[in-house]
Amino acid sequence: MRALVQERQQQYPDKRVEFWCQDEARHGTKSVLSRTWMKKGERSCVPQSNGYSWLYVYGFVHPWTGRCDLLRFDSVDIASFNAALQLFKARVDPKNEAHIVLYVDNAGWHRSKKVVCPEGIELMFSLPYTPELMPAEHLWRPLKEGLSNRAWSDLDELRNALDTRCAWLMSQAALVSRTTFFHWLPKA
Secondary structure, rough: OOHHHHHHHOOOOOOEEEEEEEEEEEEEEOOOOOOOOOOOOOOOOOOOOOEEEEEEEEEEEOOOOOEEEEEEEOOOOOHHHHHHHHHHHHOOOOOEEEEEEEEEEOOHHHHHHOOOOOOOEEEEEOOOHHHHHOHHHHHHHHHHOOOOOOOOOOHHHHHHHHHHHHHHHHOOOHHHHHHHOOOOOOOO
């Protein structure tokens, strides 16, 4: 990554070059169960829901600093990805002072010829079938921790909780950096 960033810095000497990662996650009204601490001999009682409504979060992360931008959408498709790219660019670099190398996986909506990258964003694709190498993939665990062991009566209730949790995670730069910064990133 460092060599790529240095190469792009030579290509764009008047811009700041940044390396970001992106991934998507699905959150639904079906309950997600996780382990909880209980006193010895007691059993936990967790509400459950078998809902089938979904929301999607597009996560953008800068692993070195822990900055992240989380955007909620109703679907995952090419149109939503294009909209997410536009919003991300407007929120992270509104004055167009940076060239952003965005590391994404090989999802069909990332590779489509219909993807429209805003000026200043360059997509870089990960190796196929390697989610463990995607730093943005590791955003989802702390996000889901605050949403597990709960039942959602409807999509609006989930939407409010998800928005609150996303806002919390975006304010936790140290946690995000610890979670998403891989030891091999500077050496790659």
